[in-house]
Amino acid sequence: MRIKPWVRDLAVYEPGRPLEEVAREYGFPDAAGLIKLASNENALGPSRKAIRALRQAVGQMHRYPDGGAYYLRQALARRFGLSAAHIAVGHGSNELIALIAHAFLEPGTSIVMADRAFSVYRLVARLYQAEVIEVPMRDFVHDLDAMLAAIRPETRLIFVANPNNPTGTTVPPGALDRFIERLPDHVCAVVDEAYVELLPPRRQPNSVQYVRSGRNVFVLRTFSKTYGLAGLRIGYALAPKEGIAAIHRVRQPFNVNAMALAAALAALDDEAHVRRTRRMVARGLRQLEAGFDALGLRWTPSEVNFVLVEVGAGRDLCEALERRGVIVRPMDAYGLPRHVRVTVGTPAENERFLQALGETFRERGTGAARE
Numbered sequence: 001m002r003i004k005p006w007v008r009d010l011a012v013y014e015p016g017r018p019l020e021e022v023a024r025e026y027g028f029p030d031a032a033g034l035i036k037l038a039s040n041e042n043a044l045g046p047s048r049k050a051i052r053a054l055r056q057a058v059g060q061m062h063r064y065p066d067g068g069a070y071y072l073r074q075a076l077a078r079r080f081g082l083s084a085a086h087i088a089v090g091h092g093s094n095e096l097i098a099l100i101a102h103a104f105l106e107p108g109t110s111i112v113m114a115d116r117a118f119s120v121y122r123l124v125a126r127l128y129q130a131e132v133i134e135v136p137m138r139d140f141v142h143d144l145d146a147m148l149a150a151i152r153p154e155t156r157l158i159f160v161a162n163p164n165n166p167t168g169t170t171v172p173p174g175a176l177d178r179f180i181e182r183l184p185d186h187v188c189a190v191v192d193e194a195y196v197e198l199l200p201p202r203r204q205p206n207s208v209q210y211v212r213s214g215r216n217v218f219v220l221r222t223f224s225k226t227y228g229l230a231g232l233r234i235g236y237a238l239a240p241k242e243g244i245a246a247i248h249r250v251r252q253p254f255n256v257n258a259m260a261l262a263a264a265l266a267a268l269d270d271e272a273h274v275r276r277t278r279r280m281v282a283r284g285l286r287q288l289e290a291g292f293d294a295l296g297l298r299w300t301p302s303e304v305n306f307v308l309v310e311v312g313a314g315r316d317l318c319e320a321l322e323r324r325g326v327i328v329r330p331m332d333a334y335g336l337p338r339h340v341r342v343t344v345g346t347p348a349e350n351e352r353f354l355q356a357l358g359e360t361f362r363e364r365g366t367g368a369a370r371e
């Protein structure tokens with residue numbers, strides 16, 4: 001087959017391992033006893049309002065979805081003080097990243113991203129044969145000044161994940177304002193806020209104002225993390241009308257399915273679920289941090305539902321934990337072979353993970369710190 005060389009040679013994104021896959025591999029009778037802390041999913045599950053909406057919607061599944069996502073875009077427009085023309089919906093925010101790349105990138109263009117930022121940016125840029133300019137982070141935080149300085153005449157997109165996955169870090173308040181202010185006209189910023197609703201409300205950056213004032217920016221959000229709907233695949237982009245119009249041209253007419261639209265609309269209304277999730281995450285972070293301290297492990301302070309922790313040989317540790325029925329994420333794809341990323345679970349899941357971690361270290365006779 002004559003596959004395009006840049007497609008043939010493209011790295012494949014390695015997702016968190018599904019529970020059933022690990023159960024099959026290690027001979028567990030089923031996935032019920034296993035825990036997955038590998039994909040930053042919401043350990044509380046979907047909002048009950050979303051589940052009710054899904055039950056109601058299921059009888060209409062012979063119909064195509066509303067390709068214009070009318071009700072959801074209206075609800076989002078009201079929430080953010082924008083119009084529906086500022087909003088596009090995608091099959092997860094991952095699809096929106098790919099659609100933005102589709103609209104902006106071609107051979108001879110480039111993107112700027114941080115070296116430890118979400119790896120999907122790099123993959124989609126390569127898919128359109130754009131060059132990837134990687135800028136080192138400082139203490140696992142985006143170095144926005146260095147990123148601005150790395151922009152070249154052919155640069156089209158600059159990506160900032162805020163908070164960032166896998167580091168869990170957020171840029172200092174005010175820094176993003178200055179960054180957007182100084183952005184040259186030929187570059188569009190993609191501010192990926194997949195975890196923003198998990199921050200305490202007073203700490204949430206006000207990126208929507210950039211869209212309102214017509215800046216060259218896409219703000220990306222998702223229902224996968226805080227809202228607990230990762231399995232349905234739905235996210236959205238907020239951007240000036242010209243940017244959204246471009247997304248509508250490159251997307252498929254029914255890119256978001258009807259179940260996802262119904263659930264997202266209901267979940268958006270479930271503030272109580274969001275608050276419960278925030279509380280669980282804050283408590284779980286403290287629990288994990290205390291556990292890491294007790295084992296003498298270095299971790300990166302996080303404000304969201306995952307933590308990057310230095311453990312020594314990360315991939316080996318993941319395998320040892322999987323044998324004990326606990327799935328976490330290796331980080332070698334991010335150039336961090338000595339780290340793993342752990343999603344905050346329920347208190348019981350966190351406890352079980354910490355126990356398995358302690359056992360693994362005792363079995364090897366090492367903690368990372370003592371290696």
Ligand SMILES: *Cc1c(COP(=O)(O)O)cnc(C)c1O
Pocket residue numbers: 040091092093094095118161164165192194221222223224225230233234235
């Ligand atoms: C999880 C994640 C996404 C993608 O989520 P979708 O499920 O595709 O909406 C996007 N960006 C970051 C930084 C993420 O961690």
